[in-house]
Every structure is written in structure tokens, then in C-alpha cells.
Amino acid sequence: MTLSVRWRIADIARAVPDRTALVGFDTDLAEQVLSWREFADRVADAAGALRAVLDRSTRSCAVVPAGNTLPAAIGIAAALTAEVPVFPLNPGTPPTERDALLRLLGRRFERGYLMDAQLRPRRIDLPAGPGPPAGGSAVAYLLATGASTGIPKISARPGPLRYDPVRTPSVVIRQTGWRTEQRQLIVGPLYHAAPFTAFLDALLDSNTVVLQPFFAPQWTVELVRRYAIEWLQLTPTHMREILRLPDLDPAGFASLRAMLHTAARCDADTKRGWIDLLGPERVYELYGATEGIGVTLVRGDEWLARPGTVGRGFLTQIRILDDAGNAVPPGTTGTVFMRTPQRAGRSDYVNDQAIRTTLDGFATVGDHGRLDRDGYLYLEPRDHDIINVGGEKVDPDEVEAALRDHPAVIDAAAVAVPHRTFGSVVGAHVVLHPGASVRRAELAAHCGRRLAGYKIPKHFTFVDQVPRSAAGKIQRWRLAPYHENGATSP
Numbered sequence: 448m449t450l451s452v453r454w455r456i457a458d459i460a461r462a463v464p465d466r467t468a469l470v471g472f473d474t475d476l477a478e479q480v481l482s483w484r485e486f487a488d489r490v491a492d493a494a495g496a497l498r499a500v501l502d503r504s505t506r507s508c509a510v511v512p513a514g515n516t517l518p519a520a521i522g523i524a525a526a527l528t529a530e531v532p533v534f535p536l537n538p539g540t541p542p543t544e545r546d547a548l549l550r551l552l553g554r555r556f557e558r559g560y561l562m563d564a565q566l567r568p569r570r571i572d573l574p575a576g577p578g579p580p581a582g583g584s585a586v587a588y589l590l591a592t593g594a595s596t597g598i599p600k601i602s603a604r605p606g607p608l609r610y611d612p613v614r615t616p617s618v619v620i621r622q623t624g625w626r627t628e629q630r631q632l633i634v635g636p637l638y639h640a641a642p643f644t645a646f647l648d649a650l651l652d653s654n655t656v657v658l659q660p661f662f663a664p665q666w667t668v669e670l671v672r673r674y675a676i677e678w679l680q681l682t683p684t685h686m687r688e689i690l691r692l693p694d695l696d697p698a699g700f701a702s703l704r705a706m707l708h709t710a711a712r713c714d715a716d717t718k719r720g721w722i723d724l725l726g727p728e729r730v731y732e733l734y735g736a737t738e739g740i741g742v743t744l745v746r747g748d749e750w751l752a753r754p755g756t757v758g759r760g761f762l763t764q765i766r767i768l769d770d771a772g773n774a775v776p777p778g779t780t781g782t783v784f785m786r787t788p789q790r791a792g793r794s795d796y797v798n799d800q801a802i803r804t805t806l807d808g809f810a811t812v813g814d815h816g817r818l819d820r821d822g823y824l825y826l827e828p829r830d831h832d833i834i835n836v837g838g839e840k841v842d843p844d845e846v847e848a849a850l851r852d853h854p855a856v857i858d859a860a861a862v863a864v865p866h867r868t869f870g871s872v873v874g875a876h877v878v879l880h881p882g883a884s885v886r887r888a889e890l891a892a893h894c895g896r897r898l899a900g901y902k903i904p905k906h907f908t909f910v911d912q913v914p915r916s917a918a919g920k921i922q923r924w925r926l927a928p929y930h931e932n933g934a935t936s937p
Contacts, residue, residue: 459483470655494526494529501568506557507557509525509559510559511533512536512563513536513537513538527587548599551599551600585607588643589603622731622744624731625648628653629704631656631676633645634659634681635681641680662688675702680709681707690720695724709734709735725747727747731744733758739787740786740811741810742761742785745758759823764786769782779817815828828844843921846898846904849898852893854880856877857878858912860875874905876926878911914926
């Protein structure tokens with residue numbers, strides 16, 4: 448038996464009215480706590496306000512500025528309760544990007560309603576993008592994607608959303624130590640796919656959710672300890688920052704049943720650090736895409752046996768195809784195609800972006816990788832990320848991991864720098880610890896002890912920060928371009 452979001456929240460509120468549903472923090476970082484009864488009442492009020500202004504004769508959606516706050520969580524739940532498609536918007540989105548996203552929404556919807564901090568819906572214009580409105584099927588929610596490329600995209604998840612005790616959360620998430628009525632900390636922003644879907648699953652599966660309004664590594668560790676958090680989802684960026692904390696005590700994670708990491712590729716040192724911290728049985732990695740074409744899963748002990756893998760397909764078949772669409776043998780890199788039986792839940796794009804598919808139903812989002820003989824997947828950088836140095840291919844992740852291993856370096860991004868002879872060489876944008884100082888020649892020598900000669904950065908630029916998406920993926924398109932005559936040498 449399935450239930451609507453409205454009835455599921457009401458059922459939980461009746462069963463455990465005084466148990467904590469949400470813990471948040473106001474602008475002064477003072478704790479705010481809502482019981483399930485209080486949460487259900489506020490969601491019902493906000494859903495009622497949305498229904499009161501809604502014109503059901505038009506295709507409409509709700510836009511919720513989705514910082515990690517109680518109003519954002521209530522607004523998302525209210526839209527789902529009212530069965531109005533909801534789009535969680537990054538409240539810090541620059542005006543030009545915000546307008547581009549609203550134009551994409553205008554491809555499918557005629558009207559939008561912005562839920563403000565007081566949970567009052569206000570009608571907003573959705574200027575239609577080029578071409579006819581996209582899609583006619585019901586939608587539960589929409590998520591922005593494509594933040595690592597700079598090309599805005601919105602994927603739409605078919606709806607309406609329903610609670611099914613067998614499928615909520617998904618079978619793959621249940622394999623990661625998830626338990627009904629657990630205590631979960633949400634660190635990543637609600638406008639990003641993984642935290643958003645984790646919140647929805649938590650909501651429907653009667654979790655107690657703690658919302659961390661912004662990431663600060665010491666605070667994350669403190670929240671895990673203070674609220675005895677049992678399940679946690681992080682990105683590799685979060686993981687690296689936490690590992691850098693002095694005197695990190697494994698005892699502070701005693702309550703944690705599992706940590707799942709998603710999104711960007713995780714370097715081996717960071718992965719091993721968390722396996723050492725928690726033990727391999729409590730560390731999980733999931734590879735998938737917002738578009739829902741399939742997933743892989745790997746636990747820490749499997750990863751130790753096959754370092755670098757993102758796991759095997761979970762209820763998912765995987766093929767690696769070359770540019771001509773032919774299957775390649777194990778160990779050969781190509782484009783990753785996936786197929787899952789649950790094709791009905793696959794998201795579609797609101798804009799003209801299309802998921803490439805084969806005639807027999809395998810799909811890809813363009814990631815590259817290879818399979819070993821046991822079916823374990825290893826990801827490789829996408830074509831637009833690979834740095835080609837005189838015909839030699841350089842994985843920027845490898846260069847960045849080597850740079851981050853220097854004690855003076857907090858973060859780094861490797862990019863291609865034009866070169867008359869080699870076509871390009873490696874350049875690096877480097878973020879140093881406050882007060883730290885290091886010569887460029889020292890960084891080059893440091894890399895030389897870890898990397899082949901052609902992989903060593905030939906140009907360095909010191910920056911205040913490396914631009915990253917909410918998932919921790921480097922936004923290389925935001926980095927200032929190097930120019931051969933103007934780049935800074937070691």
C-alpha cells in the first residue's frame with residue numbers, strides 16, 4: 448500500500464507526535480527543534496496557503512529557496528503535500544543563472560510560486576525558453592544539474608511522490624546502513640540532488656533530521672557527536688576537510704552506523720583516511736546520476752580489495768562502449784552506459800539536453816570508465832577534463848591529489864595551459880593555508896616525487912578558493928583561463 452506525502456506525514460505525527468522531526472539553526476546558530484506534530488501542522492498550513500493561490504488550470508510549480516533551514520524543509524514538504532512540482536533553488540544563485548533556470552522552468556510550466564522564508568507563496572514570472580513547453584507528464588520535483596560544466600540543466604522526476612514501505616528509501620540506500628526512524632545529519636545543501644533525495648527519504652521513513660546550514664568541518668563532527676547521528680552522506684570535499692582536523696577522534700563517530708559518499712570522484716588518500724577512521728564496513732560509495740539511469744555501490748572492504756573502484760551495478764547492468772557504440776573488453780576505457788529495470792523512475796530534462804540511449808535501453812550521461820573482469824566499475828575523467836600534454840593524457844584528479852598532499856596546500860585545481868610545442872601543459876590553481884607560504888619550485892618538486900614528468904604543473908597561480916559546486920565538483924569553467932605568455936612559471 449502506498450501513501451501520499453500528506454497522509455504519510457499525518458500518520459507519523461499521529462504515531463509519534465512528540466518525537467523530534469527536524470533540528471535546525473537560525474541566523475544566530477541557535478537551535479530550533481520541531482516535533483512531528485509541530486512539523487505536520489506547519490507543513491499543512493504552508494500547503495494550504497499554496498493551494499489557496501494555485502490556479503489548477505495552468506501548469507504550475509513551486510520554487511523554494513533551499514538553504515538548510517527549517518522554512519526550506521517545510522516549504523519543500525508543503526509543495527509535495529499539495530502535489531505541486533517543487534524546484535529547490537540555490538538561494539545564492541547569481542541573477543543571470545537564476546534567470547536562466549527560470550527560463551528552463553518556463554519550458555514546462557506556465558506559472559511559478561516562490562515560497563518565501565515566511566512560507567507565503569508569491570507568484571513569479573517564468574519566461575518561456577526557446578521552443579514549445581517540454582513534457583506533459585506529472586512531475587514530483589525538479590533538480591538543477593550540470594554545475595561542473597556551466598551549462599544549466601534541470602532534470603524532472605516523474606510524480607507524484609508516494610511513500611511505499613518496500614521502496615522508501617530505495618533498495619540500494621537500504622544497503623548502506625540506513626534504518627527507519629534513524630537520526631540523520633544533512634550536510635550538503637538541499638538544492639543539490641543527494642541531500643535533497645536523502646531528505647525526502649528521511650521525511651517519508653520517519654527519520655529525525657538535523658540540518659547543518661553551512662559546512663564547517665569541526666561543526667559537522669560536533670553535530671554527529673551531539674545528536675548521536677547514525678547515518679551521514681558526504682562529498683569527497685567534506686571528507687577531505689574533516690580529515691584535516693587536528694586530533695580527529697574516532698570515538699566522536701561511535702554512533703555512526705554508516706557514511707555514504709557520492710558526487711565527485713574521491714581520491715585514494717581521502718578514502719583510506721575514512722576507512723581508517725570508521726572501519727571499512729561503515730564506509731560506502733554510491734555512483735549514479737541525477738537523471739536516474741542506474742547506480743553502483745561499493746563498501747570499504749570491497750574498495751580495499753580493488754582500490755579506485757566505484758563498485759558494481761546495483762540492480763543495474765553496465766556496458767562500456769566505444770565512440771562507434773561497440774562494447775569494449777574488460778580493462779578498456781569507454782563511455783559508461785547503464786540500464787536498470789526501474790526505468791519508470793528515470794528523470795527527464797526540461798531543456799533540450801537529451802540522455803543518450805541505445806536501442807535496447809542502456810543510457811549514459813557521458814561519463815567515462817572501464818570494467819574489470821568481475822564487473823567492478825572504475826571511472827575516468829571526461830574528455831573535457833583530460834589534459835593532453837604532447838599526446839600524453841593527464842588526469843587532473845591525480846595532479847590535484849598530489850598538490851593537496853603538500854602541507855601548505857588546502858585545495859587545488861589542475862587545468863590545461865596552451866603551449867606552442869606540446870599543445871598544452873599542466874597548470875595549477877592553488878589555495879594555501881592561511882599564513883602559509885611556499886615557492887612554486889617547491890610545489891613542482893613535491894609533485895615530481897609523486898608524478899611522471901609530463902604531469903608536473905609547469906604554471907602555478909595562487910588563489911583564494913577553487914570554485915566548486917554544491918557536490919564538491921570543481922567548476923573548471925569558472926577558473927580564469929591561462930594564457931601562454933601570461934601564466935606564472937615556477
